[in-house]
Amino acid sequence: MRQWIRVPAGPRGVALTGLAVVLTLALVAMLAPAVVPGSPTEISKDLALRAPTLAEPFGMDDLGRSVLSRVVHAYRVSLGVALGSVALALVLGGPLGLVAGYAEGATDQLIMRPLDVLMAFPAILLAIALMSVFGTGVALVSIALAVVYTPIVARVVRAAVLAAKVEIYVDGARALGATVPRLVLGHILPNAATPVLVQASVLMAIAILVEASLSFLGVGVRPPTPSLGLMLADGRGFMLQAPWMVVFPGLAIMAAVLGFNMLADGLRDWLDPGSA
Amino acid sequence: MWLYAARRLLLAVPLLLGMSVVVFGLMRLVPGDPAVVVLGYKATPDAVRALREAFHLDEPLPTQYLRWLGGVVRGDFGLDFRQNEPIGRMILDRLPVTIELTLLATACAALIGVPLGLLGGGRRGGAADRASLAIGLVGISIPDFWLGIMLILLVSLGAGLLPSSGFVPFVESPAENVIHLILPALTLAASRAAVLGRLTRAAVLDTVRRGFVQYARAKGLADRAVLFRHVLPNAAIPIVTVLGLQVGYMLGGAIVVETIFTLPGVGRMTLDAVLERNYPVVQSTVLVIGAMFMLVNLVTDILYGVIDPRVRQR
Numbered sequence: 001m002r003q004w005i006r007v008p009a010g011p012r013g014v015a016l017t018g019l020a021v022v023l024t025l026a027l028v029a030m031l032a033p034a035v036v037p038g039s040p041t042e043i044s045k046d047l048a049l050r051a052p053t054l055a056e057p058f059g060m061d062d063l064g065r066s067v068l069s070r071v072v073h074a075y076r077v078s079l080g081v082a083l084g085s086v087a088l089a090l091v092l093g094g095p096l097g098l099v100a101g102y103a104e105g106a107t108d109q110l111i112m113r114p115l116d117v118l119m120a121f122p123a124i125l126l127a128i129a130l131m132s133v134f135g136t137g138v139a140l141v142s143i144a145l146a147v148v149y150t151p152i153v154a155r156v157v158r159a160a161v162l163a164a165k166v167e168i169y170v171d172g173a174r175a176l177g178a179t180v181p182r183l184v185l186g187h188i189l190p191n192a193a194t195p196v197l198v199q200a201s202v203l204m205a206i207a208i209l210v211e212a213s214l215s216f217l218g219v220g221v222r223p224p225t226p227s228l229g230l231m232l233a234d235g236r237g238f239m240l241q242a243p244w245m246v247v248f249p250g251l252a253i254m255a256a257v258l259g260f261n262m263l264a265d266g267l268r269d270w271l272d273p274g275s276a
Numbered sequence: 277m278w279l280y281a282a283r284r285l286l287l288a289v290p291l292l293l294g295m296s297v298v299v300f301g302l303m304r305l306v307p308g309d310p311a312v313v314v315l316g317y318k319a320t321p322d323a324v325r326a327l328r329e330a331f332h333l334d335e336p337l338p339t340q341y342l343r344w345l346g347g348v349v350r351g352d353f354g355l356d357f358r359q360n361e362p363i364g365r366m367i368l369d370r371l372p373v374t375i376e377l378t379l380l381a382t383a384c385a386a387l388i389g390v391p392l393g394l395l396g397g398g399r400r401g402g403a404a405d406r407a408s409l410a411i412g413l414v415g416i417s418i419p420d421f422w423l424g425i426m427l428i429l430l431v432s433l434g435a436g437l438l439p440s441s442g443f444v445p446f447v448e449s450p451a452e453n454v455i456h457l458i459l460p461a462l463t464l465a466a467s468r469a470a471v472l473g474r475l476t477r478a479a480v481l482d483t484v485r486r487g488f489v490q491y492a493r494a495k496g497l498a499d500r501a502v503l504f505r506h507v508l509p510n511a512a513i514p515i516v517t518v519l520g521l522q523v524g525y526m527l528g529g530a531i532v533v534e535t536i537f538t539l540p541g542v543g544r545m546t547l548d549a550v551l552e553r554n555y556p557v558v559q560s561t562v563l564v565i566g567a568m569f570m571l572v573n574l575v576t577d578i579l580y581g582v583i584d585p586r587v588r589q590r
Contacts, residue, residue: 117294120573121566122528125546129299129562132550133306209419213532216421217547232422239429246429250422258417265413 015266018201021259029075038066040073040226049242059244061234067244071252074226077138078256081221082207084142086200089149094196096150097157102165102184112158115151123148127210131219141220145207156199160192167191194271198264205260212253228253280588281578288574295566296348300341303559313553314357327357331556353560358552363560367542371564373443374541377464377533378526380457384465385472385522390515392469393476397511398503400481408473415470420529424463424536431459441538460537464529468522475518479511486510513584520576524569 028035038056047064050056058067100111118126130144164170165188173187214220215229223230228249235245306313311327327333331354332340347354353363396408432440438459444452483489484507492506493499531543538544542561549557581588 113290114294117291117298120291120295120570121298121562122524122569124528124531125562125565125569128531128546128550129302129558132553132555132558133302205417212419213421217532217535218551219547229421232425236425239425240433243429246422246425250419250426253419253422254414254417257419258414261413261417 011266011269014262015270018259018262018266021255022263025075025256025259026079028072029079032072032076036069036072038069040065040070041224049238052244058248059242061245062238067248070226070231071249074228074231077221077225077227078208078211081138081142081145081211082204085145085149085207086203088142088146089153090200092146093150093153094157097154098161098184098189100154101158101161115154119151124210124213127214128219131214136219136222138221138225141211141214145210149203153199156195157192160195161188164188164191198268201260201264201267205257208253208256277581277588280581284574284577288570291570292567296345296563299559299563300344303555304337306555310555314555354556356557358554363557366545367561367564370540370542370545373539374530374543377457377460377530377539377541378523380461381464381526382523384461385468386519388465389469389472390476392473394480394503397477397480408477412470412474416467418466420463420467421532421536423466424533427459427463443539460533460539464526464533468526471522472518476511476515479514480507483507483510516583517576517580520572523572527565527569
């Protein structure tokens with residue numbers, strides 16, 4: 001129980017490693033056509049199920065498409081859905097949590113009770129139910145995830161607002177005659193920054209997992225859009241002849257999710273040491 | 277204690293009602309005529325009319341909702357138009373598979389996760405701690421469906437050890453039943469074990485700081501005795517809460533795992549119904565799984581009160 005010995009990596013190291021992974025993948029996704037010259041959708045029958053080589057380190061799929069090229073392009077979908085859904089959830093859930101936490105009482109109940117109902121469903125179940133109603137596609141996956149995330153964001157913001165409201169410096173600002181908008185935006189909201197940043201990072205990780213799961217199950221992104229989940233669904237049928245079809249897309253998902261989880265873990269310990 | 281449990285139960289009723297409204301409302305948002313969606317575009321006008329009548333689709337929405345809710349409360353989920361079978365019976369047939377899978381996975385998660393956390397939290401900063409932290413971080417980042425595919429590839433197809441699909445009822449052959457559920461349960465448990473491990477570590481580290489642990493150590497008790505007699509019982513409170521949340525999460529994860537391992541559970545029934553646009557079935561299974569999720573959380577809440585008397589006072 002040698003508590004005085006610090007974990008060598010340190011929370012800053014963990015956060016920065018996570019950030020490096022995430023930024024690298026984002027850069028790869030953005031510059032996809034330059035990183036992998038081959039087309040992700042070009043079919044060449046004579047290359048079908050070709051094992052990994054130096055030129056094509058991830059091998060070829062059943063239609064002779066480059067697995068590496070498809071993984072890189074699929075990151076665009078993964079990260080795009082993650083970014084879009086979290087941004088939308090922040091826009092929707094942030095103000096709701098802010099108002100609920102600041103007003104308390106009846107307003108709080110009116111906002112939070114319906115959100116509790118949404119949170120009462122397992123996340124992936126709610127996402128599947130939403131997809132079954134509204135159909136498949138990149139935009140719809142993002143919207144479905146945003147609906148699942150909105151109550152979570154609202155809760156985090158509300159909790160931070162409730163905690164900050166009773167701080168002495170807020171009373172001080174109020175005594176000095178700060179208006180309500182100034183009080184909320186200038187003194188209370190900044191306290192929500194750390195928990196929201198950590199939560200957003202966790203939600204990005206989960207979004208990548210859920211998008212891949214939904215696409216794998218056939219209720220997410222539509223083919224021929226390259227998606228890591230779709231690639232795994234295709235690869236299942238060729239597991240024995242071409243294991244690279246399932247190994248690399250899975251590792252790709254894991255790398256991105258791990259990056260965001262490390263970022264969240266590191267940020268939490270670094271910015272808010274008391275909670276760990 | 278009973279008052280606390282009763283209050284929690286009472287709070288669950290509006291939540292359940294809210295869930296039923298969400299599920300019912302969601303399925304009414306399906307674009308187009310539900311009768312045509314269910315029957316397909318080649319359906320004859322007569323068939324469409326018959327279905328509209330059978331489902332009371334011509335009545336106002338609130339009436340439809342109350343009629344549906346009245347049936348659900350009595351365990352009557354209506355008739356599945358494709359299979360011509362009561363949906364309630366179909367769910368009842370598949371529920372034991374999902375429940376057994378979830379229970380088995382919960383046991384796996386607890387048996388892997390708690391020791392992992394104890395190993396780390398007992399010696400903060402040591403090699404074991406860093407290893408358990410790394411395992412935890414990787415564990416929560418592995419996509420469960422990919423883990424399932426890898427297990428099938430390596431264990432079933434590669435080593436030929438365990439079956440990769442199918443289900444044998446417990447009453448037919450208990451041994452075969454468990455053998456068929458080992459890989460699915462491990463798949464479902466892996467990420468939850470990682471979450472539990474991380475939480476156990478945090479709970480242990482939090483408890484170790486307390487005065488009574490310092491006292492136990494000061495009076496010369498061995499590390500192991502301190503850990504098991506003083507630290508673990510106190511760290512158990514948050515562990516139980518999070519375990520409850522994980523059971524609920526697994527009910528959702530069961531959809532994915534049952535699909536990969538072709539288990540005839542409620543999760544796969546839900547996905548099949550979604551893919552077939554069989555909305556009456558989707559509506560019923562989503563509500564049943566959601567209600568089970570809520571029930572597990574309710575039991576956890578009450579258990580929390582049993583373990584920690586301070587919670588009851590609030």
